[in-house]
Amino acid sequence: MDQTDRLTIAxxxxxxxxxxxxxxxxWEGETYSREYFLALKLHEWVLKIKPEASxxxxxxxxxxxxxxxxxxxxxxxxxREPYLKWRRDLAHYHAQLAGEMLKDSGYHEQEISRxxxxxxxxxxxxxxxxQTMENALCLVFLAFQYEDFHPLHDxxxxxNILRKSLLKMDQTGHQFALTLDxxxxxxxxxxxxxxxx
Numbered sequence: 205m206d207q208t209d210r211l212t213i214a215x216x217x218x219x220x221x222x223x224x225x226x227x228x229x230x231w232e233g234e235t236y237s238r239e240y241f242l243a244l245k246l247h248e249w250v251l252k253i254k255p256e257a258s259x260x261x262x263x264x265x266x267x268x269x270x271x272x273x274x275x276x277x278x279x280x281x282x283x284r285e286p287y288l289k290w291r292r293d294l295a296h297y298h299a300q301l302a303g304e305m306l307k308d309s310g311y312h313e314q315e316i317s318r319x320x321x322x323x324x325x326x327x328x329x330x331x332x333x334x335q336t337m338e339n340a341l342c343l344v345f346l347a348f349q350y351e352d353f354h355p356l357h358d359x360x361x362x363x364n365i366l367r368k369s370l371l372k373m374d375q376t377g378h379q380f381a382l383t384l385d386x387x388x389x390x391x392x393x394x395x396x397x398x399x400x401x
Contacts (some may be wrong), residue, residue, distance in 0.1 A: 209310075210309050210310045210311060211259060211262070211263070213309040213310070214263055214305060214306055214309035214311070215262075215263070215266050217305040217308065217309060218243065218263075218266040218267045218270055218302070218305060219240060219243070219244075219266065221270055221271060221301070221305070222237060222239040222240040222243050222270055222271075223237045223240045224237065225237040225238050225239040225240060225272075225273045226273065227239075227273055229241045229242070229348075231348070238273075239269055239270070239271075239272050239273060241348075242269065242344060242348070243265070243266045243267070243268070243269065243270070244266075245344050245347070245348055246265050246266070246268055246269075246340050246341065246344050247262070247265040247266050249265075249339075249340035249343045249344055249347075249380075250262065250265040250336060250337065250340045251265075252380070253336050253339055253340060253343075253376060253377070253380065254332075254333075254336045257333075257336070258333060259315075260315065260318040260319045260322060260333065261322060261333040261336060261337065263302070263306065263319045264302070264319045264322035264323050264333075264337060265337065265340065267298060267301070267302035267305070267319070267323060268298060268323055268337065268341065269294075269298055270298050270301050270302055271297060271298065271301050272294060272298070274297070275290070275293060275294055275297055277290055295323065295324050295325070296324070298323050299320040299323045299324050302316075302319060302320065302323060303316045303319075303320055306319060321334070322334055322337055325337065325338060328372065329374075335374055338372050338373060338377070339373050339374065339376060339377030339380070342369045342370070342372065342373050342377060342381070343377065343380055343381060343384075345369065346369075346381055346384055346386075346394075347384055350386070350390060351386065351387060351390055354389065354390055354393060355389075359393065362393050363393050363396050363397050363400070366393055366394060366396075366397035367397040367400050367401065370397055370398060370401055371401065378398070381394070382394075
């Protein structure tokens with residue numbers, strides 16, 4: 205099996221799995237399975253930030269949150285520690301699922317491990333593929349989820365979340381973030397968070 209075939213097969217497997225997400229998102233009049241839509245947009249952002257993205261990064265971009273709906277947040281207790289455990293468990297679940305599909309698509313252990321390193325976001329700020337992924341994840345949130353999110357929460361919470369997200373990004377990520385369209389209130393929160401960096 206050649207390189208292109210493996211890539212095409214793996215991406216199709218990821219997409220088919222994410223299309224099973226029962227949650228829906230409506231974007232520009234079209235309805236999508238939420239994780240499928242977000243995976244496509246993450247993939248687009250990765251290629252926008254890094255057009256020469258490695259094959260491992262391209263694969264990770266479509267599998268970063270694969271099967272996310274299968275481990276819901278409310279299956280863990282409330283509070284920060286259970287939340288962090290949920291996030292860690294999810295990341296390992298995504299990496300495991302992606303690994304199984306990559307193996308079925310003809311990838312070797314070393315290649316699979318590299319994709320899993322990116323999914324697990326190891327060596328952020330050091331590994332350029334992981335940093336690109338972090339930038340893209342934050343940009344997907346800002347472009348497709350932020351305007352629905354911020355009106356539901358108080359200013360302090362929103363600014364704190366934005367500040368933490370912006371800290372994970374690098375200068376390239378910040379530059380892209382500032383090109384997005386925000387509501388006046390959304391823009392003011394972004395500016396306040398940036399001023400605290």
